[in-house]
Amino acid sequence: MDGGQALIRALENEGVDLLFGLPGGAILPVYDPLIDSSIRHVLVRHEQGAGHMASGYAHATGRPGVMMVTSGPGATNVVTALCDAHLDSVPMVCITGQVPVGAIGTDAFQECDTTGITMSVTKHNFLVTEAQDIPRVVKEAFHIATTGRPGPVLVDIPKDIVDPGNPASAMEWSDDIEMDLPGYDPDTGVDASDIATAADMIRSAERPVLYVGGGILKARAAEVLRQLAELTGIHVVTTLMARGAFPDSHDLCLGMPGMHGNFTAVTAMQEADLLVALGARFDDRVTGRLDGFAPDARVVHVDIDSAELGKVRRADVAIQGDCRVAIEALIADLQANGLGDADRGAWRSRISGWQERFPLAYEAWEPGQALKPQYVIERLRDLSPDDTIVASGVGQHQMWASQYWRFDHPYTWINSGGLGTMGYSIPAAIGAKAGMPDRTVWAVDGDGCFQMTAQELVTATVEGFPIKVALFNNSYLGMVRQWQEMFYDERYSEVFLSKDVPDYKMWAQSMGCEAMRVDDPDEIDDAITKANGIDDRPVVIDFRVMAEEKVYPMVPAGATNSDLVVPPSQADLSR
Amino acid sequence: MNVAGPDYRYHTLVVTVENKSGVLARVAGLFARRGFNIESLAVAPTDDDRFSRLTIVVDLESAPLEQVVKQLDKLVNVVEIRELHPGSAVERELMIVTVEAEPDRRDELVEQLDRAGGKVLSVGADRMMLSLVGPPKRIDEFEDLLRPFGIVELQRTGRVALPVLDEDA
Numbered sequence: 001m002d003g004g005q006a007l008i009r010a011l012e013n014e015g016v017d018l019l020f021g022l023p024g025g026a027i028l029p030v031y032d033p034l035i036d037s038s039i040r041h042v043l044v045r046h047e048q049g050a051g052h053m054a055s056g057y058a059h060a061t062g063r064p065g066v067m068m069v070t071s072g073p074g075a076t077n078v079v080t081a082l083c084d085a086h087l088d089s090v091p092m093v094c095i096t097g098q099v100p101v102g103a104i105g106t107d108a109f110q111e112c113d114t115t116g117i118t119m120s121v122t123k124h125n126f127l128v129t130e131a132q133d134i135p136r137v138v139k140e141a142f143h144i145a146t147t148g149r150p151g152p153v154l155v156d157i158p159k160d161i162v163d164p165g166n167p168a169s170a171m172e173w174s175d176d177i178e179m180d181l182p183g184y185d186p187d188t189g190v191d192a193s194d195i196a197t198a199a200d201m202i203r204s205a206e207r208p209v210l211y212v213g214g215g216i217l218k219a220r221a222a223e224v225l226r227q228l229a230e231l232t233g234i235h236v237v238t239t240l241m242a243r244g245a246f247p248d249s250h251d252l253c254l255g256m257p258g259m260h261g262n263f264t265a266v267t268a269m270q271e272a273d274l275l276v277a278l279g280a281r282f283d284d285r286v287t288g289r290l291d292g293f294a295p296d297a298r299v300v301h302v303d304i305d306s307a308e309l310g311k312v313r314r315a316d317v318a319i320q321g322d323c324r325v326a327i328e329a330l331i332a333d334l335q336a337n338g339l340g341d342a343d344r345g346a347w348r349s350r351i352s353g354w355q356e357r358f359p360l361a362y363e364a365w366e367p368g369q370a371l372k373p374q375y376v377i378e379r380l381r382d383l384s385p386d387d388t389i390v391a392s393g394v395g396q397h398q399m400w401a402s403q404y405w406r407f408d409h410p411y412t413w414i415n416s417g418g419l420g421t422m423g424y425s426i427p428a429a430i431g432a433k434a435g436m437p438d439r440t441v442w443a444v445d446g447d448g449c450f451q452m453t454a455q456e457l458v459t460a461t462v463e464g465f466p467i468k469v470a471l472f473n474n475s476y477l478g479m480v481r482q483w484q485e486m487f488y489d490e491r492y493s494e495v496f497l498s499k500d501v502p503d504y505k506m507w508a509q510s511m512g513c514e515a516m517r518v519d520d521p522d523e524i525d526d527a528i529t530k531a532n533g534i535d536d537r538p539v540v541i542d543f544r545v546m547a548e549e550k551v552y553p554m555v556p557a558g559a560t561n562s563d564l565v566v567p568p569s570q571a572d573l574s575r
Numbered sequence: 576m577n578v579a580g581p582d583y584r585y586h587t588l589v590v591t592v593e594n595k596s597g598v599l600a601r602v603a604g605l606f607a608r609r610g611f612n613i614e615s616l617a618v619a620p621t622d623d624d625r626f627s628r629l630t631i632v633v634d635l636e637s638a639p640l641e642q643v644v645k646q647l648d649k650l651v652n653v654v655e656i657r658e659l660h661p662g663s664a665v666e667r668e669l670m671i672v673t674v675e676a677e678p679d680r681r682d683e684l685v686e687q688l689d690r691a692g693g694k695v696l697s698v699g700a701d702r703m704m705l706s707l708v709g710p711p712k713r714i715d716e717f718e719d720l721l722r723p724f725g726i727v728e729l730q731r732t733g734r735v736a737l738p739v740l741d742e743d744a
Contacts, residue, residue: 119601120608124651127597144651182625183593183654307645 003131004162010138024070027097051081056431072110083121087418091150100160123151148186190321203340205274214241215279221324244407263358292560391429393449423452461512508540675725
């Protein structure tokens with residue numbers, strides 16, 4: 001067997017069914033045995049698209065997303081997607097071609113120092129120099145990507161060790177593959193005495209909040225989270241990475257906290273006497289100015305990555321371990337030793353008072369205006385199946401989607417949280433659709449984002465992934481425009497795109513999509529209903545939305561969460 | 576977890592890593608991108624050729640020790656990290672130095688060297704090359720002593736360290 005065949009076989013052994021990629025010189029020999037493989041390859045139009053597709057696939061299915069690209073520019077084009085996955089802890093494996101071992105370091109054609117470049121944006125990476133090592137390294141790569149805190153792993157493969165014409169590619173396959181990772185031992189168990197202390201703190205807290213992050217989804221812990229919340233009656237906030245981890249329709253759900261979180265979620269955290277952080281990392285977009293964040297709260301922090309414990313906010317009890325294991329242990333303790341008798345009546349009525357006075361709100365549409373983007377999200381939400389997967393780009397549309405959608409199922413919200421990668425939504429939606437072909441998948445995108453990765457709609461059409469794109473076209477880089485309006489005296493610098501160039505409808509049609517344009521609120525429902533009925537090709541709806549619309553609430557940069565700016569209609573209400 | 580306490584600015588970590596290419600770059604890259612400062616770094620293979628040992632002296636003013644250790648521990652190639660409290664570590668450093676040594680000052684120089692426990696490695700017409708092994712503080716002091724003679728070239732290894740032996744070890 002040669003190294004190329006071994007690589008494909010090793011991927012098959014890992015259960016890979018889909019591979020997102022684009023061939024080139026250095027990876028050519030691996031594309032030949034791929035023809036005879038059970039693995040389906042999805043040919044992308046730009047390698048960044050392959051990376052975000054792998055990410056969307058991983059988010060939606062829980063299985064690692066896999067991509068394969070060539071050396072040099074192929075590798076550099078996936079760097080953004082790797083960094084994105086690294087910050088959002090997405091399990092992915094990326095195979096990159098490399099110039100032959102002997103040519104490494106000579107500035108050969110399409111050579112770049114791929115492992116050097118990606119060292120800081122992957123959980124780990126490998127440069128394989130012997131064909132014989134390929135099966136072991138592939139096994140190690142999948143193990144590292146999917147265990148502990150998940151993340152992207154890159155495997156760089158020089159051409160000569162996979163090229164059957166080269167003696168260096170000769171290897172002997174063995175089914176008995178032993179990993180050699182003496183420094184990698186992800187610990188998932190939890191310390192029993194820490195659990196007992198945390199349970200005591202929960203029992204005595206009068207103003208507790210469960211602060212839930214993306215780690216809950218990675219740990220497949222949504223069900224036990226719900227049990228914990230219902231057992232204790234403690235309210236839950238779900239961060240941008242955790243939308244759907246706890247049902248928005250649940251009485252105990254307060255929604256999203258943070259810079260554009262809703263008033264109640266932000267304020268409940270701010271006023272809490274106990275934050276139980278579960279798979280969350282006190283990101284600056286959640287905490288606002290750190291020295292003013294949740295000043296009275298004691299903190300129980302559960303994370304599988306011990307480096308997150310105490311990194312940003314000191315934890316009174318730091319529990320290193322898998323969220324599901326920790327929550328199960330907390331439930332067991334609370335069931336065995338009682339729930340305590342802390343009086344939370346006043347806290348509950350404060351929360352319901354906030355919810356009543358400060359719901360998410362926007363001003364009603366008036367004739368002559370472009371569409372209200374929040375209203376478009378509401379209609380998309382109400383007219384699409386309950387378990388629709390939403391993949392978002394980055395910017396205002398992302399915040400509105402997170403705020404106004406109602407997520408009642410885990411793994412239905414896919415977005416770029418940590419890196420904030422514009423252009424994420426279309427390829428991520430394709431990856432999600434590839435992994436979950438029976439589900440409706442909507443990409444919620446902005447016009448700035450759309451222009452960064454729209455070419456992957458060609459991939460969607462040709463490869464048969466009928467995603468739907470709701471394009472929130474306000475002809476601006478809207479979030480930047482909002483900041484310039486609010487904090488730079490309405491001096492708009494380089495944020496205007498163009499309303500009519502490109503013609504999104506024609507562009508979408510040219511890529512094989514059904515395309516519509518909606519300017520009138522009365523046409524919104526028909527367009528969405530029509531799109532939801534199309535399942536043989538992608539659909540793009542160009543929604544012409546208001547450029548002046550802003551995302552509220554908002555914590556200005558550098559302010560504490562107590563200084564949350566509410567929509568103008570709520571500005572005079574007492575807090 | 577910061578056992579060094581407020582009195583110590585530096586802390587020594589003895590880090591066992593896999594002896595693979597690129598591992599030093601991973602460690603150095605981690606320090607650089609997280610804003611941790613390295614005061615001193617020494618690297619050498621161990622008695623087991625699968626592993627190398629790094630002795631890293633970390634500047635605690637740049638980052639809490641706990642974060643440094645936890646981030647290091649996340650590197651897949653890092654096998655073991657031992658924190659050496661400055662008070663309970665045996666630390667050594669080697670210095671080799673070429674100094675101006677006119678014949679009339681040579682006796683004085685050799686006397687200082689003997690008192691410090693150093694060695695003469697090489698003698699030239701007007702210069703001598705010396706070596707000294709010792710705790711970093713003693714090396715610092717000896718370096719100061721040599722300065723009036725005129726230091727031509729000086730190289731220090733950075734410190735290596737092991738924990739103090741228990742009495743019953």
